[in-house]
Amino acid sequence: MSLLSVENALQIFKDNVKPTTAIKRVPASDSLGYVLAEDVCSTLNVPPEDCSAMDGYALCTDDLIDGQKTTLKISQRVMAGHEAQSFERGTAVRIFTGGQIPVGTNAVVMQEDCEVDGDSVVLPASINPGNNVRPQGQDIKVDDVVLVKGQKLFPQHIGQLASVGIAEVAIYRPLRVAALSTGDELVDPGSPLANGQIYNSNRFIMAGMIERLGFEFIDGGIVPDDFDITKDKLSEAAQNADVVITSGGVSVGDADYVKPAVDELGHLDLWSLAMKPGKPVAFGHINDTPFFGLPGNPVSVFVGFLVLIKPYLQATQGMPWKEPRRWKLPINFERKRSGIRQEYIRVSLVQGDDGEQRLESFSTQDSGVLRSTVYSDALAIVPPNTTVKQGDLLDCILLDELLNN
Ligand code: AMP
Ligand code: MG
Numbered sequence: 319m320s321l322l323s324v325e326n327a328l329q330i331f332k333d334n335v336k337p338t339t340a341i342k343r344v345p346a347s348d349s350l351g352y353v354l355a356e357d358v359c360s361t362l363n364v365p366p367e368d369c370s371a372m373d374g375y376a377l378c379t380d381d382l383i384d385g386q387k388t389t390l391k392i393s394q395r396v397m398a399g400h401e402a403q404s405f406e407r408g409t410a411v412r413i414f415t416g417g418q419i420p421v422g423t424n425a426v427v428m429q430e431d432c433e434v435d436g437d438s439v440v441l442p443a444s445i446n447p448g449n450n451v452r453p454q455g456q457d458i459k460v461d462d463v464v465l466v467k468g469q470k471l472f473p474q475h476i477g478q479l480a481s482v483g484i485a486e487v488a489i490y491r492p493l494r495v496a497a498l499s500t501g502d503e504l505v506d507p508g509s510p511l512a513n514g515q516i517y518n519s520n521r522f523i524m525a526g527m528i529e530r531l532g533f534e535f536i537d538g539g540i541v542p543d544d545f546d547i548t549k550d551k552l553s554e555a556a557q558n559a560d561v562v563i564t565s566g567g568v569s570v571g572d573a574d575y576v577k578p579a580v581d582e583l584g585h586l587d588l589w590s591l592a593m594k595p596g597k598p599v600a601f602g603h604i605n606d607t608p609f610f611g612l613p614g615n616p617v618s619v620f621v622g623f624l625v626l627i628k629p630y631l632q633a634t635q636g637m638p639w640k641e642p643r644r645w646k647l648p649i650n651f652e653r654k655r656s657g658i659r660q661e662y663i664r665v666s667l668v669q670g671d672d673g674e675q676r677l678e679s680f681s682t683q684d685s686g687v688l689r690s691t692v693y694s695d696a697l698a699i700v701p702p703n704t705t706v707k708q709g710d711l712l713d714c715i716l717l718d719e720l721l722n723n
Pocket of ligand 1: 499566
């Protein structure tokens with residue numbers, strides 16, 4: 319059977335993005351982690367006027383003696399937040415960081431370079447116009463676009479909004495993402511395990527990803543391997559959520575009911591992806607609700623969610639389409655036999671004796687071993703049909719980045 323490449327699968331997802339339109343206005347102070355739904359322009363200059371970047375003395379460079387130290391009388395003090403008096407030519411102004419530069423002065427000398435002599439100050443030679451002056455609008459100018467629509471709001475963005483006096487912003491209502499875990503063998507922690515049962519880890523991986531990325535998690539629970547129940551649960555989830563995700567039951571085994579259930583409710587494409595872990599992946603729609611089916615192995619859920627579903631969800635949430643950033647680093651392992659699937663190897667960043675970072679493969683790469691995600695820092699990507707040896711450079715994606723932006 320021919321395999322669909324990760325690249326082609328992502329292109330299909332990208333082509334299917336229908337960005338959300340549901341918007342609400344919230345206080346900017348409550349907007350952390352949400353996605354901005356409008357461009358924000360400034361009505362102000364930041365800083366509002368020329369101001370000092372240092373504690374020191376403001377002066378007019380035309381009052382200085384060329385190439386020599388100059389002594390000037392100190393005529394006033396300007397503290398941040400207080401208006402400057404009119405400037406008397408031929409004097410210096412004691413000024414503090416953030417203080418308004420009096421009209422007529424054009425430079426500030428830091429106090430460490432000056433000597434105070436009674437009510438005068440001795441200034442060093444060679445002071446240039448503009449020295450230590452933060453010009454009006456250095457950060458933001460009137461009418462500048464401060465932030466663009468689609469920006470996810472981190473602390474620095476909210477700080478920038480505050481700097482131009484914005485107290486309220488329009489954000490996209492967080493997507494509601496339902497996650498269902500299929501499998502007769504599953505039990506949620508808190509109940510004892512009977513023979514043959516295992517605890518449901520995928521629910522917690524999916525819920526955590528959904529919440530971590532700022533979406534609303536809708537718990538679709540555990541779905542037994544039964545066609546009618548699978549259909550009912552999927553139908554219910556699709557009514558309550560903007561996107562539905564399942565784990566397990568998308569292979570072509572006897573107990574895999576996700577494909578036939580979605581086929582009856584809407585439309586589903588099931589592919590063998592050229593991806594390891596995470597071969598069987600499904601995508602389709604239940605009524606109009608987009609649907610993703612991930613395989614059941616927990617590492618496949620972890621990798622599949624971050625690599626395949628996260629870009630789709632974020633674009634649907636109104637952010638620009640963005641695939642994970644790749645870093646090139648030398649590896650400490652080898653792959654002597656090439657595979658036809660693109661492999662995402664769980665690796666740690668280890669600093670060698672030479673101070674350089676290297677990628678070290680976790681000992682077990684079985685997609686059932688969730689520990690490989692717990693003790694790793696990154697996913698190293700071995701492209702299809704490629705062998706690699708120690709010291710080769712491989713692209714990797716950092717888990718910190720995957721889960722934090
Ligand atoms: P499936 O894709 O349904 O054939 O499942 C593949 C493997 O993943 C099987 O060993 C399942 O028991 C396991 N598995 C499926 N769902 C979960 C889950 N929610 N938590 C932990 N393991 C799971
Ligand atoms: Mg199953």
